[in-house]
Amino acid sequence: MSTVLTVPGPGGTEPDAEVVPAPRRRRLLPRHFGARIALGFLIVGVLAAIFAPAVAPFDPNEQVLLNRLAAPSLFGGEGGHLLGTDELGRDLLSRAIYGGRVSFTVGFVAATFAGLLGTVLGVVAGYYRGIVESVIMRTVDILTAFPFLIVALAVVAVFGAKLSVLIIVLVLWEWVPFTRLAHAKTLNVVSTDYFRAAVAIGRRGVGILARHVLPNIAGPLIVVWTFVVARSIVIESSLSFLGLGVPPPTATWGGMLSASRGYLDTAWWIPLVPGVAITLVVLSVNVVGDWLSERWDPHGRR
Template sequence: MDQPQLQSTPGIPINGQNSKSLRWKALYKKLAKNKAAMVGGYIVVFFVLLAIFAPLLATHNPNDMVVMNKLQSPSAEHWLGTDDVGRDIYSRLLYGARVSLTVGFLSTLIGAIAGVTLGIVAGYYGRWIDSFIMRLCDVLLAFPGILLALAIVSILGASTINVIFAVAFFAIPTFARIVRGSTLSIKKLEFIDAIRAMGSSDFRIIFKHILPNILSPIIVQATLYIASAIITASALSFLGLGTKPPTAEWGAMLSAGRHYISQAPHITLFPGIAILLVVVGFNLFGDGLRDALDPKTKK
């Protein structure tokens, strides 16, 4: 007995590609009813497009310093003004989106892969393997995320790569606990016992039957964690432990502008707004995605 399939619509076969198409359409319809989720999705897409097309949209080289133009207010030449060394804030904001979003996506991806692997192994095999992995996760979760990331970056050194691994490391226990709980509930179902009785290997059972059935909470958690990853990475850069100058990064831009917040508040205002919008966008979209993927939601 295999996993349950969707109820078919008259005249439309439900297997294969049509089944996936119907699931995506049903998911989109649920998301479309959630206005906040759609707004969050549009915000995320907007900033992703800005990051992708930054070279085409930028009006200046983000690293060009013109000291004579420093601390200028927004104008026709410099749309969002200039910073303390005369660099164009608008152009740096676009290129900073590339760094911040890359750190958010990559750290979440790395943390999700490691956490999902550990969570499935712990939930499926149980016993001492489960106890060992969960106690290790408990130890990691005992430390606040920013402090753990600070410790890791302090040891490895300040760089974008090290920030990605530091933020990803803290994501591992969160994903592991979520996946472990989902795995425990799925492996108790009758169709898993039937597949095991037919002689399927543990590898096939885990990756062909269990993992596809627990993707929903993984996707939701990944979407929500990207926002946390961006905040953590920005905080590290603000403290001087993230992306090295002169590379544009939102947290580093906030740090550079804090000394001129009364004289030229635009230096910190626009990077702060960018961080706020991206984080709110991912949170709104993640919340909507959670509701849309929840099988108990009937609306």
């Protein structure tokens, strides 16, 4: 909401003009220092995962038993491994970088496809109403009633533990929050005067949805997308920890945590590396999501 400034005329009598300041532009980068750090960390992490063969100092699956359980050279250990090695002599830094490939792929791909599917279904339900709305929203209610872990166990038992299977399971599950939000926001948009005016001049179907609905609901959906990314990374790590994720020898953060359970008191760095990686990535995604929430809030700070 802009503020109108009245400029008095000569002698302080009638106003000559009204000066309306230009609306503030949305900042591309966050003001908050913590959000900048989180965004920078995510960019570095994604780039490191993409260019893992060039960034990782060692082959993540190379086993050097003579260097097994080597302490991190960062803390005075020997062997030249910055974050140490695991029980098979594999470099933990390299495995953490390659593990980021799996986590970021699952997080971003699953959240993106779930967002597209959920948004389309939510907008269709909110716009067409009637039987279409009832079928879509009752399906959402049914899926919400089932615990995800049991469904994941059943699917993995039938189709096997594969990256593609894990992504499909997450997509078919994570579209629910997007559908709920898109449905509610679409109902708000179709009740506005400018939408009724667009209908009055003959706009219908996909055109009116793409031009008058989607741009007005995109902000909250992007915010939800960031939180779904974080949740997908946590779910992937949890399933890998239970042995239901990407099978070995592919490096995953959850798999690294699972293999390190027997070395908590003798080689603390083995569980520390993947644990810190999961924590920092999820925390950074949530911080960026909070910043986006404030940025897209019409009553919040820009």
